[in-house]
Amino acid sequence: MKFKRWFYLFLFLLFMINLFFMLIYGKKTFEAQDPVKPPHRYDxxxxxxxxxxxxxxxxxxxxxxxxxxxxxxxxxxxxxxxxxxxxxxxxxxxxxxxxxxxxxxxxxxxxxxxxxxxxxxxxxxxxxxxxxxxxxxxxxxxxxxxDNYMAGVQAGSAMIDDTKGDQYVGIVTGRLDALNQQLRIKGFKDAIKKENRIKLVDIEVSNITKSGALQATYDLLKKHPHINAFYGTSALDGSGIAQVVNQFKLKQRTYIIGFDILPQTLHLLEEGSIDASVVQYxxxxxxxxxxxxxxxxxxxxxxxxxxxLTRVIHRNDIQDFYEKGTVYENHTK
Structure with missing residues (x-):
């Protein structure tokens, strides 16, 4: 009997000790700290x-x-x-x-x-x-x-001005379901439709990746080895086209016009692997x-x-971009 009494007393003391530490912990956890400096306020x-x-x-x-x-x-x-x-x-x-x-x-x-x-x-x-x-x-x-339609017209006009003789064109496009790509193709088609020597042969999709552009170009050349001109409508298409054309070591001179001026595209334009590119900002x-x-x-x-702005640039335009600053950051701040 005396043992039970001491046992219950021990449990009670243990409970009180636990309660005491819980209260101390809770006070330190939840008591108000010094006010936190509010973060920067944005409009x-x-x-x-x-x-x-x-x-x-x-x-x-x-x-x-x-x-x-x-x-x-x-x-x-x-x-x-x-x-x-x-x-x-x-x-x-x-x-x-x-x-x-x-x-x-x-x-x-x-x-x-x-x-x-x-x-x-x-x-x-x-x-x-x-x-x-x-x-x-x-x-x-x-x-x-x-204006993606006009950008396509500019690409088509550049191909007309830059080439002579029959041109059999393969288009590598980022995505067929993207409106900007559709408009770039439509503008190009409208620009070349009265130029009988320039004929659109086929279109392949790159899914806006470099590997996709490589595969699309390879597929176009395997199916249509007489293609001697390419138009790439998204940023990575031009470099993908140029790489495959160089690997194929084609006998005929292949004209390539790409889109945008990413660093690798600019390098290929400088060395002559790409003939022109449509520049966006x-x-x-x-x-x-x-x-x-x-x-x-x-x-x-x-x-x-x-x-x-959009415009077509060629190799001899690159120095002008170097002198005036990057093509991407032309905003006057």
Whole structure:
């Protein structure tokens, strides 16, 4: 009996000790600390959703957007799928709408899901600016980017001016379901249709990767060995085309016109492996996209189209770019 009494007393003391330490721990854990210094306050929170997160072209768009965001006190998120995928890209858009951002910059995508999401954003007061590719009949408020149809016309006109004799053309395009690629092909076709000596033979898809461009070029030459001219419509196509053409060691001179001036494209243009390239200004696209969103947030909806410059450059134009600074960052800040 005495043993039981001491045992219960021991349990009671053990319980009280545990309770004491729990109270001490809780006090230290939850008691108010010195006030935390509030984080930097931004005027707006924008999201830039890329076609492919680590694509060099989209990283340049991001650079322009970040520079503008820093200038205008905007918090900018950069998001996107690891590989180009319309549905994955749109899922990121849905998440940012749910997250109640103030504005979204995204490539226009001709898909029912995109229309649903632009409507959803509109209902929640979230402004949408399309960049690089437009979907004009959606609830997007503005578009910033190249006139892709005219860029295609410029590519076709360059091929006419730069070549003589019959040209049998193979096109390597990033994605057949991308509006910007479609417009670049349409503009090219319209430019060459009255030039009987230039004939479009076939089109293959690169899926906007260098390996895809290599495979697409290889497939075109295996199926159509008489091809003697190429047009690449996305940033990595030109370098992929040039590599395969050099490997094939073709007897005939092969004309190549690419798109954009990534470092490897510029190098190939310098050494003569690529004849010409259509230059865009992705840095400007990113910078002006942030500015377009800011205009919308302040009630200025007067300008819905912000076309950035495109032009064709050749080897003898490169020195001019070196002297005037990088082709990507021409914004006057």
């Amino acid at each position: 707006y929170h924008f999201a830039l959703i890329s076609e492919e997160i680590d694509n060099e072209y989209w990283r340049i768009i991001e650079k322009g957007a970040r520079d503008a965001a820093e200038k205008y006190n905007v918090y900018l998120e950069y998001l996107g799928p690891k590989q180009a995928d319309n549905i994955e890209q749109l899922k990121f858009m849905d998440k940012t709408i749910t997250g109640k951002v103030d504005g979204i910059i995204i490539q226009g995508i001709a898909h029912s899901y995109f229309y649903q999401l632009t409507n959803k954003a509109f209902e929640r007061g979230i402004e949408i600016v399309t960049v690089d590719t437009d979907v004009a009949d959606s609830e997007r408020k503005a578009f910033v980017g190249s 992705p840095y400007e696209m990113g910078y002006q996209s942030v500015e377009a969103l800011l205009q919308l947030k302040t009630g200025d909806e007067s300008k819905t189209l912000h076309h950035t």
